Amino acid sequence: MGRSARLRGAICSKFALFMTMVLLSGCSMFAGMGATEKSGTSTAHSAQKIDRYTGEKSKVLPYVYTARKEFALTFNGMGDEQTMKRLLDQLDAYQIKATFFLPGMRVAEEPNIAKEILARGHEIENNTLNQLDMTKLGYEQIYREIELSNEVIKRETGVTPRYVRTKSGDFTDDVRLAAAQLGMEAVVSYNINPKDRDLTKDAKAIGEYVARYLSRGGIISMNTDLNPEVIPSIPIIAKAAKEIGYKFTTLSELVKNGGERKPLEQIPGYDAAKVNLHDQTAEYKLFYRAETDKKQVALTFDDWGSDKTITKILDILAAHDVKATFFLRAKGVESNPNLARAIVEAGHDVANHSYSHPVVTTLSDEDLQKDIVKAHQVITEAIQQPPVMMFRPPTGVVDDHTGKVIAATGYKVIAMYDVTTLDWDNRHSAADIEKGVLTQTKNGSVILLHMLDDIHTIEALPVVLDGLKSRGYTFVKMADLVK
Numbered sequence: 498m499g500r501s502a503r504l505r506g507a508i509c510s511k512f513a514l515f516m517t518m519v520l521l522s523g524c525s526m527f528a529g530m531g532a533t534e535k536s537g538t539s540t541a542h543s544a545q546k547i548d549r550y551t552g553e554k555s556k557v558l559p560y561v562y563t564a565r566k567e568f569a570l571t572f573n574g575m576g577d578e579q580t581m582k583r584l585l586d587q588l589d590a591y592q593i594k595a596t597f598f599l600p601g602m603r604v605a606e607e608p609n610i611a612k613e614i615l616a617r618g619h620e621i622e623n624n625t626l627n628q629l630d631m632t633k634l635g636y637e638q639i640y641r642e643i644e645l646s647n648e649v650i651k652r653e654t655g656v657t658p659r660y661v662r663t664k665s666g667d668f669t670d671d672v673r674l675a676a677a678q679l680g681m682e683a684v685v686s687y688n689i690n691p692k693d694r695d696l697t698k699d700a701k702a703i704g705e706y707v708a709r710y711l712s713r714g715g716i717i718s719m720n721t722d723l724n725p726e727v728i729p730s731i732p733i734i735a736k737a738a739k740e741i742g743y744k745f746t747t748l749s750e751l752v753k754n755g756g757e758r759k760p761l762e763q764i765p766g767y768d769a770a771k772v773n774l775h776d777q778t779a780e781y782k783l784f785y786r787a788e789t790d791k792k793q794v795a796l797t798f799d800d801w802g803s804d805k806t807i808t809k810i811l812d813i814l815a816a817h818d819v820k821a822t823f824f825l826r827a828k829g830v831e832s833n834p835n836l837a838r839a840i841v842e843a844g845h846d847v848a849n850h851s852y853s854h855p856v857v858t859t860l861s862d863e864d865l866q867k868d869i870v871k872a873h874q875v876i877t878e879a880i881q882q883p884p885v886m887m888f889r890p891p892t893g894v895v896d897d898h899t900g901k902v903i904a905a906t907g908y909k910v911i912a913m914y915d916v917t918t919l920d921w922d923n924r925h926s927a928a929d930i931e932k933g934v935l936t937q938t939k940n941g942s943v944i945l946l947h948m949l950d951d952i953h954t955i956e957a958l959p960v961v962l963d964g965l966k967s968r969g970y971t972f973v974k975m976a977d978l979v980k
Contacts, residue, residue: 601646704733766883787941801829
């Protein structure tokens with residue numbers, strides 16, 4: 498029997514139990530029809546016209562807002578029985594629970610695979626009926642694709658899907674409206690896509706891509722039926738997660754543990770920084786070091802890095818009970834707001850290090866202020882509160898005119914430093930960094946380090962902390978020195 502014939506038979510038999518009209522007309526209607534027509538034009542369903550929904554669109558989930566060390570591994574499609582068994586065995590071997598977005602047509606054809614997915618402790622969601630290109634369908638067809646897939650999955654597994662994802666993960670307003678009309682909780686996209694559809698990608702390339710972009714609250718999107726190298730990539734992903742203490746969880750659990758981000762305009766202090774080109778005499782404080790007899794120092798980190806790097810820094814600081822100040826490059830924060838929130842939840846301060854990391858003296862007054870204000874807003878929305886109102890100029894270059902331009906935005910403190918080891922240059926070893934910090938630091942010092950990937954700061958940090966503590970220094974946030 499050919500595949501199309503088996504699909505027609507499966508759909509007819511599976512709908513028969515819960516939809517009498519399909520039993521009477523479904524088989525004859527499927528005969529000779531293309532995939533688009535099969536997606537939901539049975540007499541029973543098409544008898545009632547579906548008008549385009551006018552209510553609020555379903556929310557979209559490219560990731561979940563959370564600072565917890567967890568993420569969701571999700572799969573699209575359904576491979577053959579042998580492939581799925583190999584994949585499920587691999588997930589079991591690493592004690593990974595995943596979320597499978599299954600096409601209703603495949604569930605109807607091979608329900609035992611769907612049942613096995615559930616039996617192994619994973620969850621099932623809606624990948625539409627036929628995985629059609631939703632951009633080429635009318636509203637009613639989109640509605641039917643989601644609706645019929647829900648019904649098939651419910652009938653065969655007892656599970657009512659709460660989330661829907663299209664084959665590509667892309668979506669239109671009509672997809673969001675249809676999902677809302679059907680009472681679904683969200684349209685799911687992703688923020689980590691290793692592009693495993695490219696059959697030239699092997700397990701190493703797939704796994705290393707995911708490892709590089711692994712993030713708190715992240716949603717990884719992979720496929721079960723396209724590239725066999727997905728299965729051997731699982732150990733690489735599992736190893737990367739273990740190295741930084743991140744946990745695999747199902748999508749529903751990730752959502753349950755996550756939070757809702759308020760829109761920027763609802764966060765008090767979002768407008769504390771403004772473009773203000775009229776004030777040419779704004780006063781500013783250029784702060785390098787505190788004049789104090791107390792053996793206090795401020796540890797600061799600049800720029801941005803991956804979850805792997807920044808999480809290791811946070812773990813080291815936590816192990817040494819040290820609070821620091823992080824000057825964030827906001828363009829990086831924009832693509833990974835959860836990591837910025839994690840810094841705050843760990844008890845550290847975050848401050849403004851610009852949006853695009855320019856040399857501030859090379860910009861026009863307007864461009865500089867716009868960059869600073871954009872950074873302020875991006876950071877504020879990411880952490881759901883305004884950053885500490887200190888600005889650190891990239892490269893440390895600033896002059897009097899630029900200082901006034903910066904202060905006019907609302908950032909009156911230009912946060913400099915007196916201890917630097919050029920640790921941003923990976924030619925400088927951990928020993929170089931350790932020696933530089935320990936020989937330069939004095940009472941009231943502001944120590945500059947970086948949170949960039951592929952440098953030696955992480956290696957040096959525990960030695961630096963222990964060395965300064967052994968000399969009697971205590972650590973405070975930079976804002977406490979500035980006061």
